[in-house]
Amino acid sequence: MAATSDSAREDVPPYRYTAALAAQIESRWQERWEREETFHAANPVGALSKGFTAVAGRRKYYLNDMFPYPSGAGLHVGHPLGYIGTDVLGRYLRMNGHHVVHTMGFDAFGLPAEQYAIETGQHPRVTTAANIETFRQQLRRLGLGHDRRRSVVTSDTGFYRWTQWIFLQIFEAWYDDAAGRARPLTALIAELDAGAREPAPGTNPFGRRWAALSQAERRHVIDDHRLAYLREAPVNWCPGLGTVLANEEVTAEGRSERGNFPVFRKPLKQWMLRITAYAERLLDDLERLDWPENVKEMQRNWIGRSAGARVRFPSLAGDIEIFTTRPDTVFGATYLVLAPEHPMVRALIAAIWPDGTREAWTGGAATPAEAMIAYQGSAARRTEVERQEIARTKTGVFTGSWATNPVSGARIPVFVADYVMMGYGTGAIMAVPGQDERDWEFAEAFDLPIVRTVEPPEDFRGKAYVGEGPAINSGFLDGLGIAEAKRRIVAWLEEHGVGAATVTYRLRDWLFSRQRYWGEPFPIVYDEVGLPVALPAAMLPVELPDMNDFAPPAYDPHDADTAPEPPLGRATEWATVTLDLGDGAKSYRRELNTMPQWAGSCWYEIRYLDPTNDRRFVDPEIERYWMGPRAPGDAGGVDLYVGGVEHAVLHLLYARFWQKVLFDLGYVSAVEPFRRLFNQGLVQAYAYTDERGVYVPAQEVEEHDGGFFWRGRPVTRQYGRMGKSLKNSVTPDEMYAAYGADTLRVYEMFTGPLDQSRPWETRAVVGSHRLLQRIWRTVIDEETGACRVADVAISDATLRLVHRTIAAVRDSIEGLRFNTAIARIAELNNHLTQAFAGRGVPRAVAEPLVLMLAPLAPHVAEELWSRLGHPCSLAWEPFPTANPARLVDETIEIPVQIDGKVRAIVLVASNADQAEMEHAARADARVAAYLAGRTVRKVVVVPGRLVNFVVG
């Protein structure tokens, strides 16, 4: 590494821009920005409104980064890529008349923070505070133009008090399907009491009207309406982490996203948030967002809307309801399949195998019950790897029962098979092997009848046919296309009361409890009969008790028979509390689970706006000013949200959900939290492993003879993430020491467009340092330290280049292509070095150069600006504007092609017409030589572009 202290060398000019000088300049300007409150953004009202009148006429702009969780490893150079990008844009917008709010907080609750604390044997409160301090110092050195007053930490009581408050709003609300929005439960109760409505379907198991229900029954009905509710259901239990997880936190391989531990399904009573009520709106409103298409697509896939029908198949055990997207194929349903966990399986299992049961259907067992036990047992014993490998081979077992196809009247067998998931649709399907590949495979394996209901084309050679075609073997549907057949059959099903059109989502309700210590406690207590009671807002925050034995029990990660045990249960004094909640002092038990990692990040961007408000989570006027819709139909939200694509589903879906609840309840004016999303790329790096597969320090690896070596031993190289454990981390601190923060900023922005991943290359950083050195030298005499600005004439060519550079730099920054902005600045400076060598530079050139550099390398730009004689910071100085008249040259160089190949360059007036251009081209000696004795078949002249003679 080039960590030299060259300023100490005698032959280095005394006023050269070196790492040492950069360090001085950077700390001086950082202090000054802080002292002068340069980046404080004023709210229209409230505690942070000082100075608002001065900026009231500006256009507001809310710029936000996905906030980091403060890990113990500190920052590496990959972390700040997005932060630098947003800072460049923020500074640019500020110089263009915008009123920019930009800050940075910390996502401090959650598993990573707690695990780090456990590893280091310290309390998470201590490690979190220390880690945040490290992050703040590293980030401060970057010179980010943030309003630090607005920084929030999700684990501070002043913050999580409001996370708890929002949970209470969710708890005290229900989704009014008729109105298409969430409403307070008080409104529901009023309408029920007034007889204006009856409980929603599925919430009243008592079979009597509201007016006839007892107090306890009414309580039950109300609890079933809540957007936050307790439910006993199979959840994702992860012994390795000691907690249950949301579906979004479990990988397709059935392991925890964090830590990669096995996850088991286990029935437990847990808090759920009714995100499914918002499925349609979460899907529809994606259209209103300026987000990367791949992220929208990921959310669409996760929500997984499919339109189809539910159909009831009568059986001796009762009606079996199935979901299908192809109701038109119902005549071809030759058997039913239930998921192994389906509640009706037990009732469907016959005592003995019916007569004529085929050998293949029994699995060799003596009775259906035995077969079922064997089948469920073999599924549970399979390892994940085996499940992946045999995922496509169909297994299952006959229940011994039959059902009736309600349309064709056919008697069809009922199977249980693990290719049907309990979590989707109704957990049961009608199998139509003729039109479904999976059903075909199963039908082949179990020798079941196959009836085609859509006629395949003549040349079709496959098995199941899923394409378009006329219906066959389908009674009154015969001859119809799929769409029309669907319409007819759904009408028929509804008319005969055996089915209905319906929409199903893949999205499940959000499992919201975690058996961990380091999270927000729920603002919930349980009364003497074990029912949850919300604490009044006045009792918030429910503070996390200070505990020394906060770690969850250490389970064997592979032991499915363990059970979660919230650490807060050990805080016995805290866990029981005597309260007067309106009916006298009584003893209550507290909720012992905590909220998941994602709770704080669901709304932190709102709190940034009004971080000190202790009466509301945000003042409505402040929220409307920064996040409100700009026009009717506009979703509102943060103007630009920058972060990694890894949050495409989890955080971004949860935050949208909370935003919509808050919107429905009238607390915020924006329907969406993030109007525009931008995914920055990763900074990647090479990592090296020795022959045992152990990582070796990447910085000590040498490349020679076509191979890589560490201490003389060959190592293998792989490319990927940067990380401490991979021994390929480079810290910003190393770069600050070697070159300064401005160099690091410029380097990171120079390696490519912001949305692209790029490799880190320490040896290339010097190029950005040299650029700053050269710009410094353009303005400052390295020997004397004097400003080189002089009263010298500017050529038209130079002036044009300045204006062209301004136009290009503006365009590049606005498109978040900072690499090309830097290239154009470098180009201009290279030109100035030549054009004004030894003469000093004109002010009219030096000043725009410095101002253009300012968003990218703000410290050195401020220093140069001040040395150019300006007493004030340039942070609010107008960004240079290009004069359109200065962009065009009087004469331009035009390529002349013969048959599409450039053979000459001629000079023509920029406004030359076609004839003049052709004339100029023919006048060129080389062109004339090429054309001599040949017939020109065609001449293409594009004014201002080129001339092409076609002779071939």
Added chain:
RNA sequence: GCGAGAGUGGCGAAAUUGGCAGACGCGCUGGACUUAGGAUCCAGUGGGCCAAAAGCCCUUGGGGGUUCAACUCCCCCCUCUCGCACCA
């Protein structure tokens, strides 16, 4: 398997959206200043033919097409990255 995106010098990349391919850098080569150079400055640097220059030819993953003109538009294929994956 399905969906999305991407393939340009040794490396990171650029190309006003169909008009001089490789801007700006790293690296490399040579030179200057030097006790020294892992500092700084200057020059050169896609490949080939040629002693060199001039000149000519080739070149944006591969193949075909449209066009006076294709990194850019169309068709087929290959490779890589990401997401989803028995979702009925």
